[in-house]
Amino acid sequence: MLHTCFLTAPGLHLACATPALRYDIAMAKLYFYYSAMNAGKTTTLLQSAHNYHERGMRTLILTPRLDDRHGAGTVKSRIGLSARGQMFGRDDDLEAIARGDVARHGALHCVLVDEAQFLSKRQVWQLTDIVDALNIPVLAYGLRTDFRGELFEGSQYLLAWADNLVEIKTICHSGRKATMVVRVDDNGRAITEGPQVEIGGNERYVSVSRAEFKQITAGEGRIELQQPMLPLGVPDDARTKDA
Numbered sequence: 001m002l003h004t005c006f007l008t009a010p011g012l013h014l015a016c017a018t019p020a021l022r023y024d025i026a027m028a029k030l031y032f033y034y035s036a037m038n039a040g041k042t043t044t045l046l047q048s049a050h051n052y053h054e055r056g057m058r059t060l061i062l063t064p065r066l067d068d069r070h071g072a073g074t075v076k077s078r079i080g081l082s083a084r085g086q087m088f089g090r091d092d093d094l095e096a097i098a099r100g101d102v103a104r105h106g107a108l109h110c111v112l113v114d115e116a117q118f119l120s121k122r123q124v125w126q127l128t129d130i131v132d133a134l135n136i137p138v139l140a141y142g143l144r145t146d147f148r149g150e151l152f153e154g155s156q157y158l159l160a161w162a163d164n165l166v167e168i169k170t171i172c173h174s175g176r177k178a179t180m181v182v183r184v185d186d187n188g189r190a191i192t193e194g195p196q197v198e199i200g201g202n203e204r205y206v207s208v209s210r211a212e213f214k215q216i217t218a219g220e221g222r223i224e225l226q227q228p229m230l231p232l233g234v235p236d237d238a239r240t241k242d243a
Contacts, residue, residue, distance in 0.1 A: 028137045029163035030127055032116070034144040034155060036178045036207035039170035041141040043077040045112050048139055057109035060101050061085035062094065064118040066197065075114050085114065094126040098134060108136055116142030118197065119154030128161055141168075146196050147183035147205065149213065173223070176209035188222035 035041055049059045063075050063085035075085045086097060094111075102108050111130055113119070119127075119140075127138045140162070144155050151159070159165065172178040183191045183205055206223050208216065215221050 028131045028135045030131045030138045030158075030161065031140065031164045031166060032155075032158040032162035033139065033141045033166045033168055034158075035168035036170055037143065037181050037205045038078065038207055039168045039178075040077070041168055042075060042114055043079055043081060044168060045114055045139065045141045046075065046077055046081045046083055048110070049083060049112055052110050058105065058107065059110045059112055060098060060108055061112045061114065062088055062097070063114045065089045066118065088123075090118075090120050090123070092123075094123050095129045095133070096126075098130045098136065102134070108134075111136055111138045113138065113140040113142075116140035116158060117144075117146075117152035117155045118142070119158070121153055121157050124154060124157035124161060127158075131163075143181060145180060147181055147190075148192065148196075149180055149217075150196075152196070170207055172207060172209040172212050174209055174212055176211065178207035178209055180208050180210055180213035182206050182208055182213060182216050182223065184216075184223055188224060190216045190219070190223075192217055 033041060033044060045061070049061060052059045061075055061083055065087045066089075075083050086101070088094060088097060094113075098108065098111055111127070113127070119142075127140065130136050130138050140154075140158055142155055142158070143152060144159070145151055170178045183194070185191055208223070212221075216223060
């Protein structure tokens with residue numbers, strides 16, 4: 001029997017119109033949201049999880065065990081949002097974790113991965129299995145490159161295998177779009193040697209433009225470690241004038 005199937009919307013649903021076989025299949029995808037440091041990746045992850053839960057849909061947040069800056073298993077953004085996540089190590093099978101979660105708690109509507117640059121090649125493939133075999137969307141968030149301008153293992157294979165690639169943008173202190181990350185010492189000078197993975201926050205890593213990255217890593221400048229932060233919202237004097 002010949003089945004006639006077509007996409008009802010780009011990448012969203014596959015509808016089959018054969019008389020004896022009428023159904024509408026949601027097509028899960030693997031998404032990779034990448035950026036430089038401090039672009040709001042974790043904030044975006046937590047907002048996405050909230051959107052699912054607000055609609056009565058369950059999610060699983062995965063976070064690497066080596067990133068324990070906010071406490072083991074805690075996913076926290078710079079603006080204060082936080083949630084508990086399922087920790088994993090480099091030897092863990094992420095598809096097995098997802099299957100176990102479904103077996104214990106029932107239907108799972110989305111898997112979200114924080115700090116996805118730390119995934120192994122094998123684990124990125126397991127994320128594709130969650131999408132293809134379990135039909136569960138996976139949203140992975142992470143850095144694209146390290147402090148040397150080279151791809152992380154997880155990012156390399158997410159860029160190769162994800163269905164959708166989304167850049168989350170942020171800015172360099174120069175005003176240009178920041179696409180690179182530098183690791184700096186206490187004097188704001190670039191560090192160009194050392195292990196690829198070194199967990200830290202704003203005090204160790206700075207997002208810069210490609211032009212700034214070239215200059216700083218060549219030893220031709222330094223970065224102010226603690227740049228002044230302005231308050232959010234309308235200044236008090238502006239509100240007084242409007243009143």
